[in-house]
Amino acid sequence: MKMLVVYQKLGLHRFxxxxxxxxxxxxxxxxSGLPVCYSQGFNPHLLLSFAAPLSVGIQGEREVMxxxxxEPVAEQDFLRRLNAALPEGLKALQARxxxxxxxxxxxxxxxxxxxxxxxxxxxxLLAAVPGFLAQTAIPCLRKTKSGERMDDLRPxxxxxxxxQGALHAVLAISERGTARPDQLLAxxxxxxxxxxxxxxxxxxxxxDGRMAPLEDP
Amino acid sequence: MNRDMGQRLEMLLEEVxxxxxxxxxxxxxxxxxxRPGRTAFCFAFPDTYEVAMSHLGMKIIYEAVNxxxxxxxxxxxxxxxxMADGLKAAGIPLYSLESRRALSExxxxxxxxxxxxxxxxxxxxxxxxxxxxxxxQRGERAPFVIAGGPCAANPEPLxxxxxxxxxxxxxxxxxxxxxxxxxxxxxxxxxxRILLRLAGIPGVYVPSLYESVWHEDGTLAAFTPKVExxxxxxxxxxxxxxxxxxxxxxxxLPYTEAVHDRIVLEIxxxxxxxxxxxxxxxxxxxxxxxxxxxxxxxxxxxFEATGYEEISLSSLSTGDYSQLLxxxxxLNERFEGRRVxxxxxxxxxxxxxxxxxxxSGRVKKSGLTLAPEAGTQRLRDVINKGVTEEDLLRAVREAxxxxxxxxxxxxxxxxxxETDEDVLGVAALARKVVDCYYALPREKRARGLKVVVSxxxxxxxxxxxxxxxxxxxxxxxxxxxxxxxxxxNIRGVTFNWHDPETSFLEACFARxxxxxxxxxxxxxxxxxxxxxxxEHFNFQAWLxxxxxxxxxxxxxxxxxxxxxxxxxxxxVDIGVTxxxxxxxxxRALRGQTTPDCxxxxxxxxxxxxxxxxxx
Numbered sequence: 001m002k003m004l005v006v007y008q009k010l011g012l013h014r015f016x017x018x019x020x021x022x023x024x025x026x027x028x029x030x031x032s033g034l035p036v037c038y039s040q041g042f043n044p045h046l047l048l049s050f051a052a053p054l055s056v057g058i059q060g061e062r063e064v065m066x067x068x069x070x071e072p073v074a075e076q077d078f079l080r081r082l083n084a085a086l087p088e089g090l091k092a093l094q095a096r097x098x099x100x101x102x103x104x105x106x107x108x109x110x111x112x113x114x115x116x117x118x119x120x121x122x123x124x125l126l127a128a129v130p131g132f133l134a135q136t137a138i139p140c141l142r143k144t145k146s147g148e149r150m151d152d153l154r155p156x157x158x159x160x161x162x163x164q165g166a167l168h169a170v171l172a173i174s175e176r177g178t179a180r181p182d183q184l185l186a187x188x189x190x191x192x193x194x195x196x197x198x199x200x201x202x203x204x205x206x207x208d209g210r211m212a213p214l215e216d217p
Numbered sequence: 218m219n220r221d222m223g224q225r226l227e228m229l230l231e232e233v234x235x236x237x238x239x240x241x242x243x244x245x246x247x248x249x250x251x252r253p254g255r256t257a258f259c260f261a262f263p264d265t266y267e268v269a270m271s272h273l274g275m276k277i278i279y280e281a282v283n284x285x286x287x288x289x290x291x292x293x294x295x296x297x298x299x300m301a302d303g304l305k306a307a308g309i310p311l312y313s314l315e316s317r318r319a320l321s322e323x324x325x326x327x328x329x330x331x332x333x334x335x336x337x338x339x340x341x342x343x344x345x346x347x348x349x350x351x352x353x354q355r356g357e358r359a360p361f362v363i364a365g366g367p368c369a370a371n372p373e374p375l376x377x378x379x380x381x382x383x384x385x386x387x388x389x390x391x392x393x394x395x396x397x398x399x400x401x402x403x404x405x406x407x408x409x410r411i412l413l414r415l416a417g418i419p420g421v422y423v424p425s426l427y428e429s430v431w432h433e434d435g436t437l438a439a440f441t442p443k444v445e446x447x448x449x450x451x452x453x454x455x456x457x458x459x460x461x462x463x464x465x466x467x468x469x470l471p472y473t474e475a476v477h478d479r480i481v482l483e484i485x486x487x488x489x490x491x492x493x494x495x496x497x498x499x500x501x502x503x504x505x506x507x508x509x510x511x512x513x514x515x516x517x518x519x520f521e522a523t524g525y526e527e528i529s530l531s532s533l534s535t536g537d538y539s540q541l542l543x544x545x546x547x548l549n550e551r552f553e554g555r556r557v558x559x560x561x562x563x564x565x566x567x568x569x570x571x572x573x574x575x576x577s578g579r580v581k582k583s584g585l586t587l588a589p590e591a592g593t594q595r596l597r598d599v600i601n602k603g604v605t606e607e608d609l610l611r612a613v614r615e616a617x618x619x620x621x622x623x624x625x626x627x628x629x630x631x632x633x634x635e636t637d638e639d640v641l642g643v644a645a646l647a648r649k650v651v652d653c654y655y656a657l658p659r660e661k662r663a664r665g666l667k668v669v670v671s672x673x674x675x676x677x678x679x680x681x682x683x684x685x686x687x688x689x690x691x692x693x694x695x696x697x698x699x700x701x702x703x704x705x706n707i708r709g710v711t712f713n714w715h716d717p718e719t720s721f722l723e724a725c726f727a728r729x730x731x732x733x734x735x736x737x738x739x740x741x742x743x744x745x746x747x748x749x750x751x752e753h754f755n756f757q758a759w760l761x762x763x764x765x766x767x768x769x770x771x772x773x774x775x776x777x778x779x780x781x782x783x784x785x786x787x788x789v790d791i792g793v794t795x796x797x798x799x800x801x802x803x804r805a806l807r808g809q810t811t812p813d814c815x816x817x818x819x820x821x822x823x824x825x826x827x828x829x830x831x832x
Contacts, residue, residue: 015236020472027470028244030524030556038556046556057231085524087244119228198228 002068003078004105006094006215009060013089018053021090025065028085034078035070051105051206051214052112052173058181059202062093064105064214072097096215105206105214110174111158113205114181116167118197126162128192133160140179140187153179153187158211160184170207218317222309226317229303237473238266239300241292241314244470245522247279248315249289256288256399258391259313259323259360262295263338264331264749269294270469271477273531274329274366274387280465281388288395291315291323292469293346295338298747304345311345320346325361325398327391328379330368333726334719334749339364339378340741350738352380352425357408361398361415365391370453370500371679371786374726376424377734381415383422384789385453386486388463390420413446420454422789423447429731429785435772437730437783452790453500455829459486459507464515467522479527479560480519482512484544488533489814491821493601493805494590494632496678497533499793503823503830504537504815509544513551520557528552529560584623584667585616591632592642598808599634601801606646614653622663624650630697630714631675631689633805640697643670644704651709670705671713672698674720678727679786680793682801687777688724691717718756719748724774725763730785733773735766792829794822 009021016024026046029036038044051064073081075095082092118125132138138153156172156179167188171179181201189196206214218226230236251257260278262269269275275292282290291313296304304311310319320326326348328339340350348362349355355362364375365383372382383390394415401411416423426447430439442449456462464483471478487504488497516528528548532538548559589609591597597604613624628643647670654666674694677686689697694717705712726733740762747753763770778784780799787795797820804811811819823830 012240012242015230015240016472017235017237019474020237023474024244024470024472027524027526030526031521044556056236087242089242198231 001072001100002066002098002102003073003075004064004066004096004098004102004215005078005082005092006062006064006096007060007086007090007092009054009063009090011059011089013087014057014059017056018050021054022048022050024090028082028090029067031085032081034073034081037068037070049104049106051109054203055180055182057201059200061202061204062206062213062215063203064206066098066105068100094215098217102217108208108217109206109214110172110209111170111207111211112173112203113207114167114169114171114184115202115204116169116181116185117200117202118165119199120197121165122194122197124194125189125192125197126165126167128188129160129162129167132188132191133157135191138187138191140183142183153183157184170211173206218309218312218319223317225307226309229300229307229309233300233303234297235473238294239296239314240472241317243314243472245467246315246469247283247290249283251289251316251318254287254403256325256395256402257318257323258282258288258290258395259293259320259326260290261293261320261326261328261339261342263328263335263342264295265297266294266471267473267475270471270475272329272331273481273483276465276468277463278327278387278391279469280467281392281463282395284463285392285395287399288392291318293320293326293342295335295342295747296345298753301341301345301746310347311342321348321360323360324402325363325395328362328364328366330364330366330375332749333368333374333723336375336726336737337741337745337748339375340738341746343378344741350741351377353377355380355408359408361411363391363394367497367500368727370496370789370791371727371729372422372424372789373429373731373785374729374733374737376731377738379424380412381421381423383454384420384451384791386456386462387454388456390418390454393418394421413444416444416447419452422451424731427788431732435769437785440783440785440788450788450790452826453792455503455792455826456486457505457828459483459505460511464511466515466518468519470523470525477529478525479529480516480523480525480557481529481531482516483507483531484512484535484538484541485532489537490534490603491601491801491811491814491819492590493599493682493801494629494675494678495533496681499680499798499821500791501533502792502821506538506540509540509547512544513547516548517551520552520555526556527558527560535561584625585613585621586625586627587612588627589646590627590629591635591639592628592644592646593639595808596632596635596639596642598810599805600632601805601810603810603813606649609646610649610653613650614656617654617657617662620663622654622665623667623669625669625671626650628670628672629675630672630701631694633675633683633686635689635697637697637700640700641704643672643701644707647705647710648707651707654709666709668707668710669713670710672701673715674717676720676723676727679784680789680791680798682798682805684728684784684798685778685780685782685802688721688774689717690771690775691721694720716751719754721770721774722748722756722759725770728784729768729773732766732768736762736768739765792821792823792826794825797821 037047048067054060078095140151140153142151156177159170161168185196282288293313361380363381364379365387369382397414412423432438485506487501590602677683698714743758
């Protein structure tokens with residue numbers, strides 16, 4: 001059996017890199033005394049997988065990780081014991097016991113919901129959204145190992161709304177393609193003819209192919 | 218930090234590299250309330266967060282001070298260049314990780330002096346923290362800037378910067394210094410009065426209470442206290458019972474990976490070997506061990522508080538710890554099935570290596586690290602590194618037989634009396650190590666031989682038998698490095714060396730006097746900081762600083778001293794006497810070794826103090 005855990009990464013904890021977060025979670029699990037599992041081999045490591053790494057500086061409201069368990073633990077017990085070992089900013093919100101045959105969260109992941117709040121009012125940027133979405137293609141410069149290449153962002157932007165001065169975006173995040181919020185911002189700003197504003201970015205949810213929360217398989 | 222400043226800080230954190238270094242809020246961090254009557258101390262580590270969080274001493278002092286109801290201890294480290302510049306540009310003072318208060322708000326700020334090349338970072342941190350760089354310029358409300366650690370044994374280069382130094386172990390004495398500062402402030406005493414009281418604490422040195430007079434030739438003529446409260450000799454502090462000494466039951470757990478990110482158990486302090494180049498070996502005498510029972514208790518508490526995956530044992534000479542095997546067995550037993558590995562650093566090759574290796578089946582295999590320090594037996598005798606080539610090769614052979622494939626060998630270049638033959642001896646020894654590997658049948662040896670030879674540049678240090686010695690000039694070091702580089706062109710061997718300029722400056726700050734304070738201040742003005750990081754090290758600026766301050770660095774680094782020359786650090790009594798060090802110097806030049814003092818007292822001077830050195 002395995003446990004799917006929904007947790008938050010808020011406040012100052014948004015500054016943790018993905019490796020930092022991994023280490024922090026693994027050590028918290030070790031302190032908790034929960035029946036975790038380890039890999040085989042010479043340098044065994046605690047088995048824990050994250051649905052989607054989150055960039056440094058971005059908050060996460062409902063992030064998802066999964067881990068196999070060596071023996072059964074009730075969901076509420078699991079939550080209580082893990083939270084006793086976690087700092088407030090990384091609090092676990094929900095635990096769901098899944099069968100071993102459940103597809104990994106990482107494989108089910110299809111999209112993520114982002115809230116992008118400009119730190120200073122950006123009316124031109126927000127006003128440009130309808131025209132931006134009406135484009136048939138959105139060129140986007142992407143840095144790769146071998147250099148830079150032009151990608152089309154349009155099919156990866158599932159939805160983009162303006163609500164109360166903030167952008168709400170549903171962006172693809174899967175093996176077939178991923179759009180990052182900073183890429184969206186850069187492209188939108190270029191379209192609007194303004195400099196990309198500084199924003200507070202939060203990932204509000206991770207979605208599966210049904211556009212339903214990943215934690216509800 | 219007010220709201221507005223806090224917002225500017227958040228913006229800055231979004232721009233700098235690895236912001237998790239500057240946020241605090243780690244698991245096990247202690248955030249106490251600031252209130253009247255509680256003395257606020259900030260432990261300042263003059264290097265980056267990753268280095269600082271690897272340092273056991275900081276964690277010990279953090280625990281010792283925070284254990285006091287009437288004190289609090291917070292932490293601050295040297296920000297990386299992007300953050301330092303960002304703080305300055307945003308008008309945010311350097312702040313403590315716990316309560317985000319400016320350094321200037323604390324009652325005392327305490328630096329640990331681990332390395333001479335961190336001195337400009339001290340200035341940068343004071344400057345960013347809103348504290349005047351010179352002690353004499355600090356006002357009544359400014360924090361007391363105190364310092365300790367191994368480099369405090371020659372405090373003089375920082376005489377104009379630091380208000381009070383502590384010599385020796387800090388567990389008890391740091392708290393005593395804070396008691397005096399806290400009480401003095403509550404009584405409303407003036408700064409000068411508090412400094413006089415600090416000078417009365419055993420082991421404390423207040424540089425502004427002393428004056429130096431120099432001879433025409435630049436050597437020291439006299440060093441005398443200006444007031445009667447200042448002792449003519451400052452005797453170092455010693456924690457005689459490590460089981461009773463403070464040791465943290467929890468350590469702030471860094472989010473971003475520290476250089477040494479694991480549980481560290483200090484099994485022993487001090488070393489009886491008497492290697493003649495080694496300052497720590499003299500400074501930390503006498504040898505004191507922690508009992509396995511105490512260590513197991515500490516390991517358990519630290520595991521529960523951190524969840525760390527690894528335990529390492531810390532001491533100057535782990536192989537000499539008398540209870541090593543019981544300790545390793547105890548740790549293995551206790552952590553069986555909990556996935557905690559044990560790493561054993563820098564084992565001396567003549568320790569009970571075989572047994573330990575055999576016993577470490579459940580111990581993480583990290584490769585064998587040996588420090589022969591010199592390439593020939595003659596030179597090893599000069600430096601009293603009581604290790605023979607046979608010992609070394611036996612250890613290597615056993616390691617290869619046990620399935621290890623990597624060996625690291627540490628050497629020094631520029632040791633007193635060194636000839637080209639000694640330098641080439643390093644390569645000859647490396648070749649023999651390689652031969653040991655190929656002597657094993659192919660199916661019995663692990664694949665992928667890796668021998669790493671590292672050669673550092675010798676730095677003569679105070680309180681060693683080589684404190685009289687000259688350091689090789691830069692061009693001579695480069696010539697010897699070239700010689701070795703050519704000779705080490707051996708398959709399977711990697712050679713590491715460093716540009717000698719850093720070692721040259723280390724030599725200046727290791728043995729310089731208070732005339733170096735203006736050099737240091739000038740170097741900081743010229744932009745020097747993070748000097749221990751090659752990408753920031755600016756040798757030309759340093760030469761400029763020496764020149765502007767009218768100090769000749771070659772006179773400090775490259776000059777051999779006369780027997781009776783007065784040294785800037787002579788007033789510090791570390792236990793080992795100057796007479797003993799001179800005898801050792803003479804024995805070195807004759808190539809005579811001195812046995813480990815557990816085999817018979819060598820009369821180093823510690824026995825002048827009752828109870829300090831066990832019979």
